[in-house]
Amino acid sequence: MSATVTPDDRPAAPPTGRRHRRPDPVIAGVGTAVAGNPYSQGELLDLFAISDPKVRSVFSHSAIERRFLSVPPSDADGSPVPELQGELLAKHRRLALDMGGRALQESLKNAGLDLSGLGYLCCVTTTGFLTPGLSALLIRELGIDPACHRVDVVGMGCNAGLNALNATAAWSAAHPGRLAVMLCAEACSAAYVIDDSMRTAVVNSLFGDGAAAVALLTPDDEDAPPTAAGGAGGPRVLSFASHLITDAVDAMRFDWDDRQGRFSFFLDPEIPYVVGAHAERVVDRLLSDAGLRRGDVAHWLVHSGGKKVIDAVRVNLGLTRHDVRHTTGVLRDYGNLSSGSFLFSYERLLHEGVAAPGDYGVLMTMGPGSTIETALVQW
Incomplete structure (x- = not known):
C-alpha cells in the first residue's frame, strides 16, 4: 500500500535566484626581469670557440636572435674560465635573488600594490638547488613580512610555472582579499655544460636567464568586477x-x-x-x-x-x-x-x-x- 503525498509533504523547492559561487582569482599584475648581457647566437659560438659546423647549424637554425646570459669571466687567452658545480650554484643563488626580486616588485608595481600586503609567495626554479629555498631568501632580502606563507617548487622544469600558478590560485581563492605572488626565477647560465658535443648543443642553443612573476588577488565580493583586484583589470x-x-x-x-x-x-x-x-x-x-x-x-x-x-x-x-x-x-x-x-x-x-x-x-x-x-x- 503506497502513501499519498500531499503538497505540504513535498520537499521544499530550492530558493530562487543565483547560487552562491566563490569568486575566481584575478591576475592583477605581471613583472619580468633578465640578468647578464644580451648575446647573439654567433657571438656565443665565437665566445666558446665552437667550430663544429653541425653544432653551429643547431645554433643558427634556432629562431633565436639574442639571449641574456651571465657567462663566466675570460682568461688571459680570452677563453671563458671553467666553472665548478659549487660556483654554478652560487651563481644561481645570486641571479635568482636579483632577477626574482626585480620581477616580484615589478608585478606588484603594475598591480598598484606593495610588499606590505603579501600573504603568500610561491617560488619556482629548476636551474639550481637552494636550501633554504628562494622564497625564504627573498623574504629576508626584500623585507617581506616573515609571517608570509610560502612554498618552493624545485626541479619540475619548464612546465612548473603553471603547476605553481595552480597552487597559488588555490591559495588566493581560499583567502579573498589577500595578495599572493607566483615567481619563476631561472638562471639557465648556471646550469650549462660547455663542450662541442651535439647533446649539449641542443640545450646550449636554447636557454636564457630570466624571471617572471604574477600577482593574484581574489575579490572579497563575488559581484566585484576584476578591477577590484588591484585595479589592474x-x-x-x-x-x-x-x-x-x-x-x-x-x-x-x-x-x-x-x-x-x-x-x-x-x-x-x-x-x-x-x-x-x-x-x-x-x-x-x-x-x-x-x-x-x-x-x-x-x-x-x-x-x-x-x-x-x-x-x-x-x-x-x-x-x-x-x-x-x-x-x-x-x-x-x-x-x-x-x-x-x-x-x-x-x-x-x-x-x-x-x-x-x-x-x-x-x-x-x-x-x-x-x-x-x-x-x-x-x-
Missing part, C-alpha cells in the same frame, strides 16, 4: 588541466656528468613531436570542461620551448602563426626562459592591448615528465 583564472606523457619520462632530465663534475641537462631531439602529438588531448579536456571549443579562445600563450616544439603544438592544435606571435617573439628575443617563458608572452599580450572583456585565453607549458600543463583564463 586582468583575467580571472578559471581552471587547469594536465597531462603526463609517461612513455617520455626520460626525454627531458638532469644527469650527472662525471667527466665535467656537474649536472648536465638532456633534451631528446624527438620531444617536440611527442609533445605536439599530445597537445590536443589536454587542451580539449581543459576547454570541454568549460563548455568551450578551440575556436572560442582568443589568446594562446604557449611556452617558448623552441622552434620545433612551438611548430608542433601550433600544427596539432590548428593554430595560426598569429596565434603564437608572442611565443615566437619571446623565443626570438630571449630564448627559452624555462618556467617563466609563458609569462613573458602574457606580458607582451597585455602591452599589445587587444584583450577585451569576455575574451578567453589558454596558457600552456611543457616540460620534464614529460608533461603538458594548461590553464584557462577569461578577461
Whole structure:
C-alpha cells in the first residue's frame, strides 16, 4: 500500500535566484626581469670557440636572435674560465635573488600594490638547488613580512610555472582579499655544460636567464568586477588541466656528468613531436570542461620551448602563426626562459592591448615528465 503525498509533504523547492559561487582569482599584475648581457647566437659560438659546423647549424637554425646570459669571466687567452658545480650554484643563488626580486616588485608595481600586503609567495626554479629555498631568501632580502606563507617548487622544469600558478590560485581563492605572488626565477647560465658535443648543443642553443612573476588577488565580493583586484583589470583564472606523457619520462632530465663534475641537462631531439602529438588531448579536456571549443579562445600563450616544439603544438592544435606571435617573439628575443617563458608572452599580450572583456585565453607549458600543463583564463 503506497502513501499519498500531499503538497505540504513535498520537499521544499530550492530558493530562487543565483547560487552562491566563490569568486575566481584575478591576475592583477605581471613583472619580468633578465640578468647578464644580451648575446647573439654567433657571438656565443665565437665566445666558446665552437667550430663544429653541425653544432653551429643547431645554433643558427634556432629562431633565436639574442639571449641574456651571465657567462663566466675570460682568461688571459680570452677563453671563458671553467666553472665548478659549487660556483654554478652560487651563481644561481645570486641571479635568482636579483632577477626574482626585480620581477616580484615589478608585478606588484603594475598591480598598484606593495610588499606590505603579501600573504603568500610561491617560488619556482629548476636551474639550481637552494636550501633554504628562494622564497625564504627573498623574504629576508626584500623585507617581506616573515609571517608570509610560502612554498618552493624545485626541479619540475619548464612546465612548473603553471603547476605553481595552480597552487597559488588555490591559495588566493581560499583567502579573498589577500595578495599572493607566483615567481619563476631561472638562471639557465648556471646550469650549462660547455663542450662541442651535439647533446649539449641542443640545450646550449636554447636557454636564457630570466624571471617572471604574477600577482593574484581574489575579490572579497563575488559581484566585484576584476578591477577590484588591484585595479589592474586582468583575467580571472578559471581552471587547469594536465597531462603526463609517461612513455617520455626520460626525454627531458638532469644527469650527472662525471667527466665535467656537474649536472648536465638532456633534451631528446624527438620531444617536440611527442609533445605536439599530445597537445590536443589536454587542451580539449581543459576547454570541454568549460563548455568551450578551440575556436572560442582568443589568446594562446604557449611556452617558448623552441622552434620545433612551438611548430608542433601550433600544427596539432590548428593554430595560426598569429596565434603564437608572442611565443615566437619571446623565443626570438630571449630564448627559452624555462618556467617563466609563458609569462613573458602574457606580458607582451597585455602591452599589445587587444584583450577585451569576455575574451578567453589558454596558457600552456611543457616540460620534464614529460608533461603538458594548461590553464584557462577569461578577461
